[in-house]
Amino acid sequence: MTIKHDDRPAGDAWKPRIRPVKFVVAGGFGAGKTTFVGALSEIPPLRTEAAMTTVGARVDHRRGSEAKTTTTVAMDFGRLTVDEYLVMYLFGTPGQERFGFMWDDICTHALGAVVLVDTDRLDQSFPAVDYFEAKDVPFVVAVNRFEGTTRHDLGAVRDALGVSSHVPMTECDARHTESAKQVLLLLLDELVNAARARAAATVV
Template sequence: MTASETAETADPVTGRSSPEAVKILIAGGFGVGKTTMVGSISEIAPLRTEEPLTEAGLGVDDLVGIEEKEATTVALDFGRITVSGDLVLYLFGTPGQQRFWFMWSDLALGALGAVVLVDVRRPRSSFAAIDFFEQRGLPFVVAVNGFHGEHPYPVEAVHDALALSADVPVLLCDARDRGSCRDVLVALIDRLISAAHG
């Protein structure tokens, strides 16, 4: 399925067309705000697979800069948002720790695009997600999550630091804010539409 295809089908009872369902991944490193973003934007109670961080993760999970983190996603986060009467986004948040990266390929099946969340305090934590989508040719946008509401670097500097291709948009966001998350998803949809017509 491509972004240019319409998957609308008529309901046999009402005669109304059902909306196109589009799968989007929310990816990035450990502790960048993926679970928060899915929860902020989802119109349904999000499905979460969080487990408490334990001593077993000491020396395995990199908690530098996120020492206050108490739980982590071990499989996925799931949410849904209706963009319009003919478009519904299904959001799949990926796990961030390296030991769960094997799940990314399965989660990416059928996805049309992705959001890569970045924490500029730890930009290296998002390199793996960027590489993953670049290698698969899956369109994505980069969203810089401003922890504590701070954005110390302009988008141009982040774009250069992440060595992104010129066509990859970088946006500033706050994963706690529904409107901010919506703007990121709109930018991704715009990119998918452009790719479909390019």
């Protein structure tokens, strides 16, 4: 059996060249990650599972499972096609703190990140903030304004989170596309500034 292909020259004439650009949406449990992804994605968020292996948690000498404990964590993600050569992916990180180390699989080569904050559970945002700062992943912080809650003093949230003053911070309503858009645009602006700064440094 042969897999059919349409509109594509055979052999070396065709080279695959779609560039996927990855963004990470992080935050504590219930901070609105999937809602945020859904507000921006052209498809309903997809759910997939990643296996998490804890090495050394328990010794088991059977083949293929030596000294490892494996479990899975669900991850929701969405897609935004820019053009035929460029597609953006938004990955929601599993929220639990104990899965922090598997973020490497998700975050490697991520262009940037959004940390969603639920001010009732500020402490749940710490792992994400710490992670992106440690890994030098550009990020913005968005305080998700849940229905019925009052506006927050972003300065107070910044102080409470211990986020550096150069990290952009904003409020949003993750349920609404327009609001989620502004958060992503804030991140993209930050990336533009960083790219310009790099270019300027190279010229000098």
